[in-house]
Amino acid sequence: MRFGSWRYLGLVGLFAAAYFLAAELGLSLAFAHTNVSPVWPPTGIAIAALLVFGRRLWPAVFLGALAANLWTEVSIPVAAGIALGNTLEALAAYHLLNFRSPFDESFSSLKTVLKFVLFAVVVSPMISATIGSVSLCVGGEAQWADFGRLWLTWWLGDGFGALIVAPFLLAWSGRKNPPTSKAVLEASLLLGALLLVSLVAFAGWIPGQDKRYPIAHLTLPFLVWAALRLHQRTVTGGTLLLSAVAVWGTSHGYGSFIYGGPNESLLLLQLFLGSTALLTFVLYAAMQERTTAQAEKLELAAQVEVQRKRVEDIVAHVPGVVWEAWGEPLAETQRIDFVSNYVEKMLGYSVEEWLSTPNFWRTIVHEEDREAAGQEAARTYASGTGGVNRFRWLTKD
Numbered sequence: 001m002r003f004g005s006w007r008y009l010g011l012v013g014l015f016a017a018a019y020f021l022a023a024e025l026g027l028s029l030a031f032a033h034t035n036v037s038p039v040w041p042p043t044g045i046a047i048a049a050l051l052v053f054g055r056r057l058w059p060a061v062f063l064g065a066l067a068a069n070l071w072t073e074v075s076i077p078v079a080a081g082i083a084l085g086n087t088l089e090a091l092a093a094y095h096l097l098n099f100r101s102p103f104d105e106s107f108s109s110l111k112t113v114l115k116f117v118l119f120a121v122v123v124s125p126m127i128s129a130t131i132g133s134v135s136l137c138v139g140g141e142a143q144w145a146d147f148g149r150l151w152l153t154w155w156l157g158d159g160f161g162a163l164i165v166a167p168f169l170l171a172w173s174g175r176k177n178p179p180t181s182k183a184v185l186e187a188s189l190l191l192g193a194l195l196l197v198s199l200v201a202f203a204g205w206i207p208g209q210d211k212r213y214p215i216a217h218l219t220l221p222f223l224v225w226a227a228l229r230l231h232q233r234t235v236t237g238g239t240l241l242l243s244a245v246a247v248w249g250t251s252h253g254y255g256s257f258i259y260g261g262p263n264e265s266l267l268l269l270q271l272f273l274g275s276t277a278l279l280t281f282v283l284y285a286a287m288q289e290r291t292t293a294q295a296e297k298l299e300l301a302a303q304v305e306v307q308r309k310r311v312e313d314i315v316a317h318v319p320g321v322v323w324e325a326w327g328e329p330l331a332e333t334q335r336i337d338f339v340s341n342y343v344e345k346m347l348g349y350s351v352e353e354w355l356s357t358p359n360f361w362r363t364i365v366h367e368e369d370r371e372a373a374g375q376e377a378a379r380t381y382a383s384g385t386g387g388v389n390r391f392r393w394l395t396k397d
Helices: 006-027 042-053 055-070 076-097 110-138 144-171 181-202 216-229 232-251 262-315 342-347 351-356 367-383
Strands: 323-326 335-339
Touching (some): 006 055, 042 055, 055 076, 144 232, 181 216
């Protein structure tokens, strides 16, 4: 995608508009300062856009952030400084996530989840929070005495936007295997139940005058259900749905996180939603790793069985005795799992006698050779290499 092409310009315009609209939504909850919100979904949009379409889309982030901040009537230099911080935040997340290897957008491993949380949720938002807060204070739009409070609100808001919005957009960005009708039905039931419980816990849908009962934990089983059984789109959709209802309800005075002013209440809510989303993504990644490991195990077992049968077919009629034993050669419990069919013709003992009698091969060694044969077999077993062992066997007659 070349700079200046119509497709590139169209994507820049589209994502700049999406960033601006999401920023307006976030700024509607800006209680600490007109330009600082504890809920900032544009961060997730910016990071997802760069991961999907490449870092060349950074002008969309800058233009969207610049327009959103100019809309708040701050000075142009301050708006430009904030937009620069937002752009560098998205670029830093992009480069850190793709460092050494392309980022796995499926979130199907614990390494991927922890990498995303560290770089996109924790580290990168520090850049935007620092540059933005400094721009406000230097430009005279905020007092230096409020720097710490503004920085913390900015950082948590951006981190929340990255953790909740970006995984959802990434889940819907690529082609996925179409779910079965049963999976679609289960996902619909889950999301419907989660919506109902979220409305009860966070939106005042609870009997009585007090709408602030501490029942936020009732939403957790539904996210665990999604992580254990369903696909990435349902998991990320569930966290986004819960977050949307919880933010709306808390901003209107509902739910169990009402404490102090609205900004403090939303910050407390973000801590709950962030830890809940992290737990859900970690559990989902662990289940995906387990599923992958089980599939690889079954495939490997099938390959081993094929090779085992092939070897058995090869040696079954070799004119000699071929057997497979497990355990210490001198142990009385050493078991024999396989012996070639020629053994009965050569020595007179049946295959069943070999397999049913522990350490059978030593029981038929000539008494004068038995001790030396056992010791030589033990030395070969301990060394882990091949060896030669000469002894006399007694036939059944």
